[in-house]
Amino acid sequence: xxxxxxxxxxxxxxxxxxxxxxxxxxxxxxxxxxxxxxxxxxxxxxxxxxxxxxxxxxxxxxxxxxxxxxxxxxxxxxxxxxxxxxxxxxxxxxxxxxxxxxxxxxxxxxxxxxxxxxxxxxxxxxxxxxxxxxxxxxxxxxxxxxxxxxxxxxxxxxxxxxxxxxxxxxxxxxxxxxxxxxxxxxxxxxxxxxxxxxxxxxxxxxxxxxxxxxxxxxxxxxxxxxxxxxxxxxxxxxxxxxxxxxxxxxxxxxxxxxxxxxxxxxxxxxxxxxxxxxxxxxxxxx
Amino acid sequence: xxxxxxxxxxxxxxxxxxxxxxxxxxxxxxxxxxxxxxxxxxxxxxxxxxxxxxxxxxxxxxxxxxxxxxxxxxxxxxxxxxxxxxxxxxxxxxxxxxxxxxxxxxxxxxxxxxxxxxxxxxxxxxxxxxxxxxxxxxxxxxxxxxxxxxxxxxxxxxxxxxxxxxxxxxxxxxxxxxxxxxxxxxxxxxxxxxxxxxxxxxxxxxxxxxxxxxxxxxxxxxxxxxxxxxxxxxxxxxxxxxxxxxxxxxxxxxxxxxxxxxxxxxxxxxxxxx
Numbered sequence: 001x002x003x004x005x006x007x008x009x010x011x012x013x014x015x016x017x018x019x020x021x022x023x024x025x026x027x028x029x030x031x032x033x034x035x036x037x038x039x040x041x042x043x044x045x046x047x048x049x050x051x052x053x054x055x056x057x058x059x060x061x062x063x064x065x066x067x068x069x070x071x072x073x074x075x076x077x078x079x080x081x082x083x084x085x086x087x088x089x090x091x092x093x094x095x096x097x098x099x100x101x102x103x104x105x106x107x108x109x110x111x112x113x114x115x116x117x118x119x120x121x122x123x124x125x126x127x128x129x130x131x132x133x134x135x136x137x138x139x140x141x142x143x144x145x146x147x148x149x150x151x152x153x154x155x156x157x158x159x160x161x162x163x164x165x166x167x168x169x170x171x172x173x174x175x176x177x178x179x180x181x182x183x184x185x186x187x188x189x190x191x192x193x194x195x196x197x198x199x200x201x202x203x204x205x206x207x208x209x210x211x212x213x214x215x216x217x218x219x220x221x222x223x224x225x226x227x228x229x230x231x232x233x234x235x236x237x238x239x240x241x242x243x244x245x246x247x248x249x250x251x252x253x254x255x256x257x258x259x260x261x262x263x264x265x266x267x268x269x270x271x272x273x274x275x276x277x278x279x280x281x282x283x284x285x286x
Numbered sequence: 287x288x289x290x291x292x293x294x295x296x297x298x299x300x301x302x303x304x305x306x307x308x309x310x311x312x313x314x315x316x317x318x319x320x321x322x323x324x325x326x327x328x329x330x331x332x333x334x335x336x337x338x339x340x341x342x343x344x345x346x347x348x349x350x351x352x353x354x355x356x357x358x359x360x361x362x363x364x365x366x367x368x369x370x371x372x373x374x375x376x377x378x379x380x381x382x383x384x385x386x387x388x389x390x391x392x393x394x395x396x397x398x399x400x401x402x403x404x405x406x407x408x409x410x411x412x413x414x415x416x417x418x419x420x421x422x423x424x425x426x427x428x429x430x431x432x433x434x435x436x437x438x439x440x441x442x443x444x445x446x447x448x449x450x451x452x453x454x455x456x457x458x459x460x461x462x463x464x465x466x467x468x469x470x471x472x473x474x475x476x477x478x479x480x481x482x483x484x485x486x487x488x489x490x491x492x493x494x495x496x497x498x499x500x501x502x503x504x505x506x507x508x509x510x511x512x513x514x515x516x517x518x519x520x521x522x523x524x525x526x527x528x529x530x531x532x533x534x535x536x537x538x539x540x541x542x543x544x545x546x547x548x549x550x551x552x553x554x555x556x557x558x559x560x
Binding site for chain 1: 299302324325326327331372373375420421424425426427428429432450453454455456457458459460482484485521522523524527530531534542544545547548551552555556558559
């Protein structure tokens with residue numbers, strides 16, 4: 001089942017002359033983990049807004065084509081209905097936190113689903129634990145650092161038990177080790193839910209490809225409002241390298257792509273150590 | 287040039303129980319490129335705000351060219367020390383990109399012809415020409431970030447503090463910012479970059495101040511500090527790629543230039559092979 005189905009979608013924001021997306025078609029299957037990347041200003045966040053129905057309901061502009069999320073036509077369904085299936089963690093977490101305590105922010109969504117109080121409590125406990133912010137439960141979101149706010153925003157989405165989560169640069173404010181552990185917990189959560197039989201689809205918009213390369217099964221590259229590449233991660237990165245699309249290809253692959261043919265390397269290395277050990281192997285046996 | 291001396295700085299937010307910064311001591315001179323590194327909540331942004339007078343020390347002092355920040359106005363400090371905050375939305379208020387950039391210049395009394403010249407230069411450097419008449423709030427995340435930097439850099443402060451400058455930037459823009467900042471330093475200006483992007487920091491900064499739990503746990507040569515596993519772990523950092531490369535190849539002082547690194551590896555490879 002396609003949980004996201006964009007058909008020939010184009011969009012132009014009011015007040016801008018240029019289309020930010022031109023004729024995008026994108027199908028995402030239930031349970032996929034997709035990384036959407038591309039040069040800054042290419043239209044990545046706009047796709048997220050369309051999937052959430054924020055375009056056309058909250059942003060004005062000229063939308064063409066058709067967009068379905070879980071079979072719901074985004075034109076005919078209010079954001080509040082789409083939000084029961086699909087959650088988004090915005091680029092700027094401060095924009096989605098508005099109460100006086102982390103706990104209240106995390107409880108806000110489930111409260112609005114009119115769940116029984118004990119269910120709300122359970123969901124709040126679970127979400128706060130998953131992102132590791134138990135110690136901030138009663139803090140005001142305003143007093144948190146950028147990275148802590150990011151975690152609080154993620155918890156407030158997890159508590160809705162969404163079927164699709166869109167992350168718009170989820171770790172932009174986290175330190176390197178928190179970024180890695182957050183990404184790991186997102187994918188662990190996905191696995192846990194799958195073991196229980198519920199599928200979750202992850203759509204992640206990120207410039208820092210290296211963080212996600214081991215986790216996603218598909219990369220979509222947007223450039224200048226169009227999908228220019230879409231497929232298996234390593235193939236997409238190599239094509240981006242050859243076409244000189246300015247995305248953040250991990251440094252070790254930057255070197256690997258440049259030397260692989262001349263040095264007879266077949267397998268992409270995970271890190272520099274591996275690259276050098278492949279080179280040594282090749283010198284010894286080749 | 288601007289000189290900053292931080293002495294026994296302690297800082298506590300009004301309703302907080304704990305100190306956010308504890309006994310910080312260091313000084314900054316002209317032409318320095320410094321990275322402030324540390325885990326989330328380590329106190330990096332709080333320290334930066336103490337340097338430009340947005341926050342005043344609870345105890346101890348910060349002196350800018352010999353004058354205590356407590357007796358200086360934020361506006362006066364801003365002429366010398368520019369601050370680009372991590373959330374561009376907190377910085378913008380003008381109707382158009384052009385007005386946003388001109389604001390500082392007008393307030394510091396630049397001449398009309400100078401304003402026009404600086405404006406067009408900075409629009410070009412940051413690739414914002416086509417957005418000149420757009421509202422800053424309509425830009426994408428990466429474009430906002432570029433505008434935030436452009437609107438401060440335009441009045442050429444002696445010290446530029448950037449809080450997470452590379453968020454939302456693609457590879458080409460990151461390189462561009464890197465070059466812009468390197469040029470500033472070569473002109474004798476100083477930069478302080480607060481970042482989690484250790485690769486970016488390693489490419490442009492010589493010195494690192496590493497914070498953990500509100501205290502300075504390392505201050506000195508960036509490449510040396512980030513080669514130390516204890517510092518890296520304590521501050522939740524990661525070893526920059528360029529240092530890993532130095533360790534693998536046994537060279538020091540290499541630049542992140544993938545073309546020449548690759549060419550070199552191919553040469554060595556073929557030499558060993560034959």
